[in-house]
Amino acid sequence: MSASSIWIEAVRLLYFARVREAVGIDAEERKLPPELQNVGDCIVWLAGQGANYAAAFADPSRLRFALDQQMVWEETLLEDATELAIFPPVTGG
């Protein structure tokens, strides 16, 4: 599969807690540009989608990520994932 054909399907983006409040929505479907390789690329691209996104994603060191419901890192390749969740460090328990 070529890089340009990977993103035929939209990716489901989920936002939680402080990130959800900053973006202003809890979920959306997005077609990501094919040049985005990893989770960090996606965060940089999303930060350019509006003032609310810029505020939510200003400091990636304060963000955590799950790709298809598995915890991942900024360096993790998006590949053919269908769901990317972005949220602050967890605080349960």
Next chain:
Amino acid sequence: MKVVRVCSAPLDSAAELAPLAMLGGGAVASFTGICRDQGGITAIELEHYPGMTESSLAALVDDACARWSLLGAVLIHRVGYIAAGQPIVLVGTAASHRAEALDACAYLIDRLKTDIPFWKKEHCADGTADWVDAKASDDERAERWTE
């Protein structure tokens, strides 16, 4: 016996732990996390990631069962609004001897704090509310178990 649950209803710790005492082992350990009634906090609001929360809690219990010889484990976490003084999370473990039960119980709550997608927002008596920040000390406690 494994019980993993995310629920919005109040937790009855005694009822949830009772089955652990009937598995034939000599030890049951438990931890209950409570919404603290301090600093003007009236309630905690618990948000989570439906789907991932349940699967990652189940994987965590499986990890504990692979690491220690357990007869049973209970891991129940509330979501939604929880009033000050009420339980938020219950961890229970049963084993033949106390060391396994105590260590597995500590492992489950330490790892839950850093690995499972829950977020707390504190509501105060003056009407303000703010998200709780993650603590470095929680990361350090969880890190102990990777050694």
